[in-house]
Amino acid sequence: MLRYFLKRLLSLVLSLLAASVVIFLALEVVPGDPAAYMLGLNAQEDTLNALREQLGLNGTLLERYLSWVGGLLTGDFGISYTYRTPVADMIGDRLWVSLPLALYALTLSTLIAFPAGIWAASRRGTYVDAGVMGVTQLGVAIPNFWFAMLMVLVFAINLRWFSAGGFAGWDAGFWAGMKSLTLPAIALALPQASILTRVMRSSLLDTLSEDFIRTARAKGLTKAQAMWRHALRNALIPVLTILGLQFSFLLAGAIIIENVFYLPGLGRLVFQAISARDLIVVESVVMLLVFAVIMVNFAVDLAYALVDPRLRRRAG
Amino acid sequence: MSLLSIENLSLSIHGTPVLKDVSMALEPGRVLGVIGESGSGKSMTAFSVLQLLPNGTACSGRVSLLGRDILTLSEVELCGLRGRDVGMVFQEPMTALNPLKTIGAQVAETILIHEKVSRADAMLRAAEALEKAELPQDRFPLSRYPHELSGGQRQRVVIAMAIALQPRLLIADEPTTALDVTTQAQILKLLKRLVIEDGIGLMLISHDLAVVADLADDLVIMRQGEVVEAGRSDDLFRNMQHPYSRALLEASGHVPDRHSRAQETPLLQVKNVVRDYVSHAHGLWGKVTHHRAVNNVSLEIRRGESLGLVGESGCGKSTLTRAILGLEEVQGGEILFDGLPVFTHHRANKAVRRRMQVVFQDPYGSFNPRWKVGRLITEPFHLLDTPPRGEERNRAIADALESVGLKAEDQHKYIHEFSGGQRQRIAVARALIIKPDLIILDEAVSALDVSVRAQVLDLLADLSDRFGLTYLFISHDLGVVRSITERVLVMKAGEIVEEGATATVFDAPQHPYTKKLVAAAPALPADVAVA
Numbered sequence: 001m002l003r004y005f006l007k008r009l010l011s012l013v014l015s016l017l018a019a020s021v022v023i024f025l026a027l028e029v030v031p032g033d034p035a036a037y038m039l040g041l042n043a044q045e046d047t048l049n050a051l052r053e054q055l056g057l058n059g060t061l062l063e064r065y066l067s068w069v070g071g072l073l074t075g076d077f078g079i080s081y082t083y084r085t086p087v088a089d090m091i092g093d094r095l096w097v098s099l100p101l102a103l104y105a106l107t108l109s110t111l112i113a114f115p116a117g118i119w120a121a122s123r124r125g126t127y128v129d130a131g132v133m134g135v136t137q138l139g140v141a142i143p144n145f146w147f148a149m150l151m152v153l154v155f156a157i158n159l160r161w162f163s164a165g166g167f168a169g170w171d172a173g174f175w176a177g178m179k180s181l182t183l184p185a186i187a188l189a190l191p192q193a194s195i196l197t198r199v200m201r202s203s204l205l206d207t208l209s210e211d212f213i214r215t216a217r218a219k220g221l222t223k224a225q226a227m228w229r230h231a232l233r234n235a236l237i238p239v240l241t242i243l244g245l246q247f248s249f250l251l252a253g254a255i256i257i258e259n260v261f262y263l264p265g266l267g268r269l270v271f272q273a274i275s276a277r278d279l280i281v282v283e284s285v286v287m288l289l290v291f292a293v294i295m296v297n298f299a300v301d302l303a304y305a306l307v308d309p310r311l312r313r314r315a316g
Numbered sequence: 317m318s319l320l321s322i323e324n325l326s327l328s329i330h331g332t333p334v335l336k337d338v339s340m341a342l343e344p345g346r347v348l349g350v351i352g353e354s355g356s357g358k359s360m361t362a363f364s365v366l367q368l369l370p371n372g373t374a375c376s377g378r379v380s381l382l383g384r385d386i387l388t389l390s391e392v393e394l395c396g397l398r399g400r401d402v403g404m405v406f407q408e409p410m411t412a413l414n415p416l417k418t419i420g421a422q423v424a425e426t427i428l429i430h431e432k433v434s435r436a437d438a439m440l441r442a443a444e445a446l447e448k449a450e451l452p453q454d455r456f457p458l459s460r461y462p463h464e465l466s467g468g469q470r471q472r473v474v475i476a477m478a479i480a481l482q483p484r485l486l487i488a489d490e491p492t493t494a495l496d497v498t499t500q501a502q503i504l505k506l507l508k509r510l511v512i513e514d515g516i517g518l519m520l521i522s523h524d525l526a527v528v529a530d531l532a533d534d535l536v537i538m539r540q541g542e543v544v545e546a547g548r549s550d551d552l553f554r555n556m557q558h559p560y561s562r563a564l565l566e567a568s569g570h571v572p573d574r575h576s577r578a579q580e581t582p583l584l585q586v587k588n589v590v591r592d593y594v595s596h597a598h599g600l601w602g603k604v605t606h607h608r609a610v611n612n613v614s615l616e617i618r619r620g621e622s623l624g625l626v627g628e629s630g631c632g633k634s635t636l637t638r639a640i641l642g643l644e645e646v647q648g649g650e651i652l653f654d655g656l657p658v659f660t661h662h663r664a665n666k667a668v669r670r671r672m673q674v675v676f677q678d679p680y681g682s683f684n685p686r687w688k689v690g691r692l693i694t695e696p697f698h699l700l701d702t703p704p705r706g707e708e709r710n711r712a713i714a715d716a717l718e719s720v721g722l723k724a725e726d727q728h729k730y731i732h733e734f735s736g737g738q739r740q741r742i743a744v745a746r747a748l749i750i751k752p753d754l755i756i757l758d759e760a761v762s763a764l765d766v767s768v769r770a771q772v773l774d775l776l777a778d779l780s781d782r783f784g785l786t787y788l789f790i791s792h793d794l795g796v797v798r799s800i801t802e803r804v805l806v807m808k809a810g811e812i813v814e815e816g817a818t819a820t821v822f823d824a825p826q827h828p829y830t831k832k833l834v835a836a837a838p839a840l841p842a843d844v845a846v847a
Contacts, residue, residue: 125371210411211406211408211411211412212411212412212413212414212415214368214406214412215404215406215412215413215414215474215477216414216425217368217398218366218368218398218399218403218404218406218478219398219399219425219426219429219477220395220396220397220398220399220400220426220429220430221395221425221429222391222392222395225429229425230414230417233416234414234415234416307416308415308416309415309416309418309461309463310415310461310463
């Protein structure tokens with residue numbers, strides 16, 4: 001187990017290193033000089049130089065890479081070119097919206113998908129199964145921004161249960177914050193839950209046709225007992241993979257939903273930064289997202305080992 | 317009162333009849349052998365005793381276990397009966413256990429389901445059951461997971477699960493078909509011991525007459541859902557009436573007619589071949605170790621000869637096959653085909669490679685289900701520099717299919733439209749299409765029913781006569797090797813331990829390992845006359 005853990009950890013560090021190099025180089029080759037952009041067209045050459053010096057844009061590629069990575073490690077993400085505020089603070093503020101939103105959506109999606117998938121699988125070929133499959137088909141097909149607008153119309157404008165957009169802030173209290181995240185989380189969770197339900201169902205059906213389920217039934221377990229005790233954990237492995245992918249997507253992929261609901265999240269930040277050519281913000285946010293994705297994958301790998309003893313190689 | 321009595325059992329699945337008026341009976345302390353080929357309904361008969369049947373199944377007749385009619389019981393009553401009164405052992409031990417649970421938990425579950433005992437007590441009794449199935453606790457503690465055990469050991473765990481509550485009836489459905497001969501002999505011995513010691517009634521289902529012959533007191537022979545013949549096994553073996561039973565008996569000992577013309581020139585020479593694998597390091601900073609799968613093996617096959625290679629799983633015979641085919645590089649020695657190396661510059665030598673073909677065991681898994689037969693069997697053409705096209709290609713396909721007894725039109729069908737035996741014919745056609753000199757048959761008939769196996773063996777003998785083919789016949793089944801090869805090699809732990817004329821090696825084995833193999837191979841009673 002320790003060996004497996006260390007191996008995964010090593011792969012995590014290497015992936016992060018590789019990602020940082022790629023991100024850094026990609027933004028290096030992007031045309032456009034941030035200093036010129038900030039100072040406008042009429043800037044003097046010496047002023048430009050002074051600003052480049054201040055922003056750390058002079059120096060060799062390696063020097064700039066090392067100072068950027070060194071900054072990341074110490075929590076100094078640099079100063080935004082456009083807002084002139086520390087990038088770390090900007091990201092920190094946004095993360096407090098995006099991370100809870102992603103977790104909220106993921107929780108909803110799991111809470112819907114697990115029971116629905118299990119229900120459909122245990123009643124294979126019945127109306128229940130057909131119904132669940134039909135609804136999830138719709139859930140995958142409906143664009144989530146359209147569904148989001150529909151929810152705004154019904155729950156915010158007609159019923160006035162929720163506000164139509166904006167974020168109340170955590171200062172207003174936990175529940176107020178959660179309330180403003182509820183509609184966006186549902187909109188995000190709908191397609192994810194649909195996909196997860198289908199994965200759960202098919203994975204469970206595959207497992208239920210395995211020989212060891214027949215063995216369990218021959219021992220005297222009922223169908224339900226065989227499913228809960230033997231099939232479910234075996235069926236979880238593909239589900240975990242999808243779950244990991246979905247979390248990464250939710251963290252970064254909420255740009256449209258954040259725009260629909262006017263949420264100050266990471267997606268909107270990176271969108272604005274790209275339009276303003278605020279490369280240092282883009283770099284940092286992208287690196288942070290890559291970090292999150294790699295961490296989630298690491299966690300999923302560890303979860304595999306918890307579920308599956310075959311991955312826990314005995315040490316010694 | 318019988319322990320189990322099945323009277324006029326008929327069964328249909330979604331209206332398709334599967335069993336017709338099946339009757340049989342079993343007394344405590346006796347063994348009932350149920351024999352039949354695939355589709356004979358023997359497994360369905362077993363599953364109807366447990367009522368573990370597919371959806372849409374309708375049963376009629378009477379299945380009474382200890383005087384209770386199973387067909388009238390509710391699902392709840394049936395759950396109380398399965399595992400307690402009837403234990404079941406399955407064919408495929410590699411997949412019969414839940415990979416995520418320890419063997420202790422899985423055996424204890426049988427007890428916990430049926431009795432109100434503490435988990436600790438159940439674990440103690442699980443340990444006893446495993447001991448009884450000959451898995452001693454010091455070597456196989458309850459905390460082991462299935463993947464840490466071999467096939468034979470897993471089958472013992474399944475048996476321990478089935479006997480944990482000392483059921484009156486044990487049903488074993490092809491319990492040893494997936495196992496090596498020596499493991500098979502041990503498992504059969506264990507089952508026999510349980511019958512004698514505990515007075516269990518055993519229903520032993522098999523396609524192999526020889527496996528059942530040694531153990532069964534009574535026999536039932538089934539075909540297409542019906543019982544064709546039944547009786548006490550010693551009488552039945554000596555006095556078979558039904559033509560099907562006689563055909564089955566004949567097929568199981570079938571020796572094809574071969575006119576060997578082995579020449580003196582060697583076709584394949586394997587000289588001092590060594591094949592190492594890097595195995596996983598143990599411990600955190602453990603050293604990487606090498607596992608030697610093939611150790612200093614030398615062999616020679618003469619043109620036109622049929623050579624057997626026998627050995628148990630893990631002995632290195634498949635590794636050797638891959639090396640001969642030039643699929644993997646060897647770490648020592650050399651392999652020459654007609655004087656040319658099979659491996660040059662770290663790559664398979666194409667000039668040699670196209671003169672060898674292989675036929676694998678699994679007639680189901682070795683074909684792409686989305687390709688038509690015509691495309692499947694022309695796959696070896698990629699080994700040719702100028703593959704035939706158009707009319708020439710069609711003729712090659714037709715020739716190959718016709719030479720294995722199929723029709724040229726079959727090239728337009730998909731593989732699922734064929735039976736197991738026909739699929740294996742198609743596999744042979746695929747090997748034949750580029751007119752190779754050597755065909756390696758890697759357990760090529762092991763998955764087939766005896767009668768189909770006899771037909772495929774006849775086909776192979778006929779083809780070697782017609783095309784002067786050379787065979788390397790790899791199998792764990794000594795009976796088959798005996799019937800089709802002139803010379804045999806016995807392999808153990810990566811080394812050839814014995815070599816000689818097939819009849820001599822099997823009749824008077826010299827090496828202790830060969831003796832053990834020959835002794836373990838199931839055989840029909842010596843005085844049974846094969847018609």
